[in-house]
Amino acid sequence: MVKQERAARTRDSLIRSAAEVFDQGGSSAPSLTLISSRAGVSNGALHFHFASKAALVDAVGESALVRLLAVANGARQPGQGQVQLLVDATHALAGALRADVVLRVGFALSGDASRAAGTDLRQHWRSWVERTVRQAEARGELRRGAGVREAVMAVVAVTMGFEVLGTRDAAWLSASTVAGFWQLLLPTLVSADVLAAIDADGSHGVRALYGVR
């Protein structure tokens, strides 16, 4: 049991170390030796856990997906409307992208054309947003005539824009940037009574959880 825990911890630290190396290395070829030494393990241990560099890259993508779903679903709160959930989840995602290198690299891998087979975080995020917007529509939160498809595309595109721009300048992932987008979008997206109740800065629970500034 202890041995299994230690193996799991080594695996996690290799995934984190790989993400750090990918994050800094950009498009240049990452070195497995650098990854294992950063994780404080031998090359042999790396090869015990991951048969190939591709397997390690896939593990980073899968770990990032688990984190993404934890962030999005973690924004749920009792009594919260679906649009508020969407607002909160975008704040939580921005906060998590600032802090979590594995999540950041997971999204970057999504855009890598040479890796068509792996986990596509952007696609998973799109599905999550779509589901939430559809539920908002079903509950009558959306303004009459507001297009569900247009709303999904705008929210997904803008958050993915924050993500890529945030790799160079963290201001794109600040709470004020995210809130500014919602202030522009919400009046055309939701009905007037829903609008009055929504907090574009994110609800209190999310602000506390992700240290939203």
Next chain:
Amino acid sequence: MVKQERAARTRDSLIRSAAEVFDQGGSSAPSLTLISSRAGVSNGALHFHFASKAALVDAVGESALVRLLAVANGARQPGQGQVQLLVDATHALAGALRADVVLRVGFALSGDASRAAGTDLRQHWRSWVERTVRQAEARGELRRGAGVREAVMAVVAVTMGFEVLGTRDAAWLSASTVAGFWQLLLPTLVSADVLAAIDADGSHGVRALYGVR
């Protein structure tokens, strides 16, 4: 003169070939031999034009910047308002990203953390958007209370989102996606009389020029 023209043409075809190889290769290391053979020139010719792979990458970035500015400024038309120019430029950019591999790769290079020194297309696009939104404000096209900073951030983030999502699925760069975003944003961004005159699908001239569907 003829010799200079031929040299310029060889240089351009090497830049295009490099962009095609980068576009397909993702984060794996691109091969200079593949680039020169795709361009139909010898390895010697490649090294005559570009002293190093870094120089070739920089040339792709610079060529992409020239194209970006041509696309954005090419959306200008006589008598056009500044917000309509912004709408038209985003349609033109989406159309150009669908068709132009050098432009596409130029934006991708912007996000490459290992290449901090080169041309940053995203930063140039942001400056262009900011200038245009400020001119729209100066001319009284914006709605009272519409935040210039929020508008700039939203337009830049959403277009960069379309760009990165479009590398995997061209539907993100379709005219209907771009128009859908503007339909959501325009009512909160511009005054009512300006709104009535704006075409979210892009003006006729831009539709013709970029084959916007």
